[in-house]
Amino acid sequence: MTELVRGTPGLVRAVNDRAALHLLLRQGPLTRPEISRLTGLSKPTASQVLARLEGAGLVVGNGLRTGLPGRVPETYRVNAAAAYATAVDVTPDRIAVRTADLAGAVLGEAEAPVPAGPGREALVEALRAALALAPAPRPPRRVVVGVQGAVDPTTGRLAYASEEDMAAWLFPDVERTLAEALGLPVRIENDVNLAAVAERAHAAADCPDFVLLWADEGLGAALVIGGRLHRGHFGGAGEVGYLPLPGAPTAREAGHPYGRHGYQELAGGEAIRDLLHAHGVPGADFTETVTEAVRRAGAGPGTGAGAGAGAGGRGMAGAGAAAMAGAGSGTPESVEAARAGLAAVAGRLASGLASIVTVVDPGLVVLAGRLCAAGGEPLRALVERELHALAHSRARIRLSAVTGNPVLAGALDLALTAVRDEVFGGPPPVTPCP
Numbered sequence: 418m419t420e421l422v423r424g425t426p427g428l429v430r431a432v433n434d435r436a437a438l439h440l441l442l443r444q445g446p447l448t449r450p451e452i453s454r455l456t457g458l459s460k461p462t463a464s465q466v467l468a469r470l471e472g473a474g475l476v477v478g479n480g481l482r483t484g485l486p487g488r489v490p491e492t493y494r495v496n497a498a499a500a501y502a503t504a505v506d507v508t509p510d511r512i513a514v515r516t517a518d519l520a521g522a523v524l525g526e527a528e529a530p531v532p533a534g535p536g537r538e539a540l541v542e543a544l545r546a547a548l549a550l551a552p553a554p555r556p557p558r559r560v561v562v563g564v565q566g567a568v569d570p571t572t573g574r575l576a577y578a579s580e581e582d583m584a585a586w587l588f589p590d591v592e593r594t595l596a597e598a599l600g601l602p603v604r605i606e607n608d609v610n611l612a613a614v615a616e617r618a619h620a621a622a623d624c625p626d627f628v629l630l631w632a633d634e635g636l637g638a639a640l641v642i643g644g645r646l647h648r649g650h651f652g653g654a655g656e657v658g659y660l661p662l663p664g665a666p667t668a669r670e671a672g673h674p675y676g677r678h679g680y681q682e683l684a685g686g687e688a689i690r691d692l693l694h695a696h697g698v699p700g701a702d703f704t705e706t707v708t709e710a711v712r713r714a715g716a717g718p719g720t721g722a723g724a725g726a727g728a729g730g731r732g733m734a735g736a737g738a739a740a741m742a743g744a745g746s747g748t749p750e751s752v753e754a755a756r757a758g759l760a761a762v763a764g765r766l767a768s769g770l771a772s773i774v775t776v777v778d779p780g781l782v783v784l785a786g787r788l789c790a791a792g793g794e795p796l797r798a799l800v801e802r803e804l805h806a807l808a809h810s811r812a813r814i815r816l817s818a819v820t821g822n823p824v825l826a827g828a829l830d831l832a833l834t835a836v837r838d839e840v841f842g843g844p845p846p847v848t849p850c851p
Contacts, residue, residue, distance in 0.1 A: 430469065432846045433458060437466045438475060438495060439845040442520065442837070446479035446492035467493060475499050475840065495520055501553035502836045503601075504828030505544070505562040506608065507531070509582040512547040515825045516557065519840065521833055525551035526825075532585040540585040541598040548599070558836040560601050561828040563608040565635070567652040568592060575605070577656045604831070609655060610646050611827030612819070613639035616783050618830075619818035624781040628773055628812075630657075632766060633786035634686040634703070640777055658685065660769055684765040686788060692765070696758030697751060707762065707791035713746050713755035714795060759792070763799030770800070771808040778810070785817035 436456050441447060444455070453463035470476035471493075479492040497520035506513040508531075515526045527550035532539040548560070564586065566578025573590040580587060588594065596603040613621075613629040621627045625644040631637040638655040640647040647654050658681035661667055671678035682688055686703035693706040698713065700706030746752070770782060782804070784797055793816065801814040819826055838844055 430466075431842050433462065433466050434470060435841050435843055436846050437463070437470065438841045439837075441476065441493060441495045446482075446494040448482060448490040448492050450490065452493070497522060498554065500836050500840050501555060501557045502829060502832035503548060503551065503553070503557040503560045504825045504832055505547065505560060506611075506822060506824040506828065507562060507564045509565075512543060513822060513825055514547045514551040515829055516551040516553050517829055517833060518553070519833075519836065521829075523829075524553060527551045535584040537585065537588050537594065537598075541595065543585075544595065545599060548601075556601060557832070558602065558839060559832040560599070560603045561611075561832040561835075562595075562603060562605045563611045563824040563828045564605055565608055567607040567610075567648070567656070568605050569652045570648075571651060576651070577607075577653055604835070606828065606831065607637070607639070607648075607652075607655070608824045609637035610639045610648065611825075611831070612785055612817075612823040613641050613646065613783070614827035614830050615819045615823045616785070616817060616827075617641065617644070620783045620815045621781055624779075624813075626777075626779045627781035627783060628770075628777060628779045629783040629785055629817075630766070630770060630773075630789075631786040632684065632686075632784065632788035636681050636685050636769070638773060640779075642777070657769055657773060660772060662768055662772075664768075680769040684762075684769060689762055689765070689788060692761055693758045696761070697754045698758050704787050704791045707759075707788060707796070710755045710759050710762075711792060711795050713751055714759055715746065715752065715756075759796060760799055760803075762792070763796060763803045766800050767803035767807055770804050771810075774804065774810040774812050775808050779812050781813045781815060783815055783817055785819075785823065789816060 433456070437452055440452065440455055447455070449463055449467060450460065452458070452467070453460045456463065458466065467476060475496055476493050477496045479494040482490050482492050497518040500519045501516060501524070503514065503516045510531065512529045512531060513526070514529065516524045518524060527547070529547035529550055530543065532543040564575065564578070564583065566575045566583055566586070568574070568591060569576040573592065575583060575586045575591050578586065592603055592605050609629065609631040612631060616629055621641065625641070627641050629639040629641070631639070636658040638657045640654055658679060659668070660680040662680050662683055665680065665683040666678040668678050690700065690703040690706050693700065693710050696710075698706050698710045700709050774782065784800065789796065797814055797816050804810065804812070804814065817823065
């Protein structure tokens with residue numbers, strides 16, 4: 418039996434209003450009888466809820482629903498213009514911006530130059546210029562900014578970020594300072610964490626406990642436990658590029674905790690390019706070498722949400738060979754060299770993942786970033802084989818299923834969630850009050 422929420426009349430009204438708003442957001446437009454039926458509220462109560470929400474400007478009429486027998490009912494929807502949210506993705510090369518209304522419809526998207534100088538004034542001006550390229554009719558209620566680093570909540574500073582790439586961001590209390598300068602609520606989030614947020618509706622939609630490995634020029638990971646991001650006490654959960662691994666220099670040997678060492682030096686983009694060059698696979702950068710290795714090995718990269726979806730436990734030992742069972746391209750020697758090179762790439766990626774999955778025990782690992790996209794299904798299958806040989810884990814391995822920019826998608830998801838919770842008065846209630 419469902420336990421009803423009890424409280425003051427004001428609390429009951431707030432819970433019912435919130436239930437109706439989230440319902441309209443998911444399934445609208447809806448009629449009064451449909452809102453009554455789907456929420457379990459009586460028809461008079463549903464009418465009172467709609468009247469309050471219309472009066473608050475949160476719900477608007479959406480016209481009559483014709484083509485049905487009997488009285489023609491009016492439909493209602495969430496007022497998408499009631500609030501706006503903005504997502505920002507900052508890289509060393511550009512600032513990308515995307516703005517959406519309360520219903521999630523994208524109103525504008527643009528790119529702008531990075532700060533011209535290292536100071537905070539230059540950063541504020543660059544962000545202000547970028548936000549102006551994707552404006553909303555009113556200032557956004559929340560701006561979420563994805564960066565290559567993470568804010569340490571104990572200091573308010575951006576950590577795990579290089580001065581070379583993020584010099585303009587390295588000042589105290591960075592979130593509060595930017596919020597005050599821009600006159601907007603600003604939240605700064607690690608870019609790989611945002612990619613994982615976006616993946617919750619795609620490759621990880623059926624798994625609340627997953628790890629996302631971002632393999633690109635740099636390496637990073639995001640941990641989602643019980644459907645929630647795990648950021649760590651100092652904000653650095655998932656900064657696996659610094660993970661000590663056999664075969665890679667240690668922080669002591671590199672002479673600096675953020676120097677060239679660990680997992681990054683073993684499986685980062687530059688290291689993978691050099692590894693494949695050693696196997697005779699050409700390419701100007703890691704994406705070209707991985708793509709060429711897959712081509713020579715005899716299988717095109719697989720993409721999409723279903724890639725690897727059926728992968729199970731240790732019975733996948735032959736998956737890598739099956740993924741590259743084609744004839745290959747080139748001489749027999751070059752084909753075998755490419756296959757050996759891809760297997761070595763997978764082994765390096767799996768060596769770091771083995772430590773992660775042993776500690777976290779996720780149900781799923783999502784492979785993301787340009788390196789994994791270039792390797793596609795052949796690389797995914799090889800990583801799965803190697804991981805299950807190295808670690809006592811039954812985690813499934815899937816390729817990212819997010820199209821477009823996953824950092825912007827995740828940032829907009831977080832921004833919209835915050836705005837809706839603020840405007841609606843909180844997340845969807847477990848059950849409305851009759």
